[in-house]
Amino acid sequence: MTLLRDEDLAAAFDHASRTYDALVAANPGYHAHLRRSVRRLGLPAPGEGLRVLDLGCGTGASTAAIRSVLPAADITAVDASAGMLAKAAAKPWADGVRFVHAPAEHLTTAAGVHGPFDAVFAAYLFRNLTDPDAVLSTVRSTLRPGGRLAVHEYSLSGRRTDRAVWTLVCRGIVQPAATLLGDGPLYRHLWRSVVHFDPADRFAARLHEAGFAKVRALPLPGWQTGITHTFVAVRPEDPR
Numbered sequence: 001m002t003l004l005r006d007e008d009l010a011a012a013f014d015h016a017s018r019t020y021d022a023l024v025a026a027n028p029g030y031h032a033h034l035r036r037s038v039r040r041l042g043l044p045a046p047g048e049g050l051r052v053l054d055l056g057c058g059t060g061a062s063t064a065a066i067r068s069v070l071p072a073a074d075i076t077a078v079d080a081s082a083g084m085l086a087k088a089a090a091k092p093w094a095d096g097v098r099f100v101h102a103p104a105e106h107l108t109t110a111a112g113v114h115g116p117f118d119a120v121f122a123a124y125l126f127r128n129l130t131d132p133d134a135v136l137s138t139v140r141s142t143l144r145p146g147g148r149l150a151v152h153e154y155s156l157s158g159r160r161t162d163r164a165v166w167t168l169v170c171r172g173i174v175q176p177a178a179t180l181l182g183d184g185p186l187y188r189h190l191w192r193s194v195v196h197f198d199p200a201d202r203f204a205a206r207l208h209e210a211g212f213a214k215v216r217a218l219p220l221p222g223w224q225t226g227i228t229h230t231f232v233a234v235r236p237e238d239p240r
Helices: 006-016 018-027 030-039 061-069 082-089 103-111 134-141 160-182 185-198 198-208
Strands: 049-056 074-079 095-103 116-123 143-154 213-219 228-234
Touching: 006 082, 006 185, 018 030, 018 061, 018 082, 018 160, 030 061, 030 116, 030 228, 049 061, 061 074, 061 116, 074 082, 082 095, 095 198, 103 134, 134 143, 134 198, 143 198, 160 185, 198 213, 198 228
Parallel strands: 049 074, 049 116, 074 095, 116 143
Antiparallel strands: 143 228, 213 228
């Protein structure tokens, strides 16, 4: 079960950008779950004076979730796919939202990404990275001391039933629809990326190993219980 390489994955997302919003809209709770994960950051609404990095923003669904929960926050949204980013940037946004084309691996050298941030939100990103530990280190460095991280990700609980449900949904619904739209390879990759990714307890441990504190893995409701989690963590305050 071979995963797509970085350059092939970015190209696949470019191609899928034209239909991505329609497919995710068919996922019950997709947008509500993103908003729930943003709320789990625990930031005070409306977010005035806060700077938030939306890492792996795709077509802007996560950006919209941040904007909904924290309407006054300043948001920098970053994605490696030019096609997905163009779809996001073409949507109507109030002032205080900017989009930057850059891979997560090159965040610190990307023009337009200026930390420190009060929070980083990353949805459906880490399972697609070649080196998640390196990106977590970068994310930690972009956060201010005491800054917060929320990772919204397909990360299985470890029960065989959760993997079975994920496979059934992908093979029975998502992949046939994506194949009809010409995006079968991408959505086969997405199924595999979840199966191969860290289970929830392992990703939580990875966050601890990257130097984050107050790490929690919180399940999401509905059919995705045991399949999708919000991981919340804090960059510790610098020692006096």
